[in-house]
Amino acid sequence: MRESPWERWRQRVDDRLGDPIWWNDVLQLAKTVLAAVAAWVLAASVLDLPQPFLAPWAALLVVHATVYRTFSKGMQQVAATVVAVLLATVVGEALGLSTGAIALLLVVALVLGTVPWLGAEATTIATTGLVVLTTGFDDDVMLIARLLDTAIGVAVGLLVNVIVWPPLRRHTAAKALDRVDDGIGELLTDMAGGLGEGCQDEDVDGWIDRSRDLDGDLDQAWSLVRQAEESARMNPRRSAKVMKNPREWHELLRRMEQAIAETRSLARTLGGQQAHREAWGEAFAEPWISMLGDTGRATSAADPEALLDVRRRLEVFTEELRSTERSPEWPIYGALIINLRNIIDAMDRVAAANPIGRSRVPIRLPMGRVADA
The missing domain is CATH 1.20.58 (Methane Monooxygenase Hydroxylase; Chain G, domain 1)
Structure with a gap:
């Protein structure tokens, strides 16, 4: 007896719902969104910073697939963000918002991105610096606020990735x-x-x-x-x-x-x-x-x-x-x-x-739906 389209679809959904690797990816996505949103709320609503966009940006950069990479790679990306904020402020103060300023910022950012300690974060420095330069740079209070935004995003991202079910990739490897x-x-x-x-x-x-x-x-x-x-x-x-x-x-x-x-x-x-x-x-x-x-x-x-x-x-x-x-x-x-x-x-x-063992998640579609189909 051939399977109906509903049964085939149901089997695919059950396989996905029982796959711990898929749930691990879903959890990582949810944690990334949670970290970015929490950083935004803290910077915008709690501390009432004037332009809090760097908080969720830094949180997104910090939340990685492993806790170790969150601290190692994430810290490199955060350092790149801080460098970008300072670079945009210096270039903006010197040249204002002009074509020459944007060209200089991009050149310096891409050169700094080749420094080994920054982990080849040229794109992060360039994009962050470009955003900061084009959204305002002429206020010392704004500079401090943006550095504070970055610090908030870093702290929230680290806390979320470490405290909320820190990722452990053994199921992926076992499969x-x-x-x-x-x-x-x-x-x-x-x-x-x-x-x-x-x-x-x-x-x-x-x-x-x-x-x-x-x-x-x-x-x-x-x-x-x-x-x-x-x-x-x-x-x-x-x-x-x-x-x-x-x-x-x-x-x-x-x-x-x-x-x-x-x-x-x-x-x-x-x-x-x-x-x-x-x-x-x-x-x-x-x-x-x-x-x-x-x-x-x-x-x-x-x-x-x-x-x-x-x-x-x-x-x-x-x-x-x-x-x-x-x-x-x-x-x-x-x-x-x-x-x-x-x-x-x-x-x-x-x-x-038998590495994968019995690691399926016990979640399946209800059987009653088959009879209704």
Whole structure:
């Protein structure tokens, strides 16, 4: 029975509502808006500053994806904002609001933006300075007010990002790891299916290309794990302790790195053979292809027991071949067996860890809507 459009839409919405990464992004957006609005209200309504636009501007600059980056990158951006305010005041006092003043301000701002300590914030200095220059600069009280605006935005942004559920990116990293091990399992399963049906050279080329794609996914996973590690720095949440030194996650990434390399080596070995099953003989081809498929399915399902079972079967199979087989294809048998054994040994710990685990948010659309559709 085919799914109705409503059911497909409902499934997509449920997937999104249960995705902790999506909720993390929503929370970050809400915190950014909250910080900017709070800074504006404090500067405009509470302190009644004359032009409080720099308060929400500074708050937007400070709220970053991690607490550590809020302090490090955010402070660079705040310093750039202060420099821009002072620069606009000096240029405005000297040249007034003119074409020459704007040109000079932009040149100096872009040069200052190359200073390493400012973190290459040339655009921030230029845009902030331009706004300050064109909205008024000829009053010392205005200069102090704008510096106060900036300070308010900085303080509010820091407080909101640190106090209101400080971001911890472990779910993002875990999902990236989960995507890689799923990809490895799917590739192994497809390879087994292709061998069973009689693969062609283009099939082997496709498997090798997919292994390279997995390398790209793995690079992204490494990057996200590093970001998760950064998100734990200066993070007051209790769960941040695990991510401050995620050695286990690094080990899982290295194991998947090895599994991808072994899978590519396996594909290249297969690509060097013509008429695979016919050349090997059914005594080797049938059990080995079966174990390859089982390895892929166990990897996708994150089932360490199933992987260990395949490992035991492979050991028994190897011993039987050693005592009975005298085929000239022995070098190929050995290469394929070693590749498969190394993949299993690499992925059993990954399956046992199952990084993403049960991290879905328990929010779904009400079932009653389906009956009404």
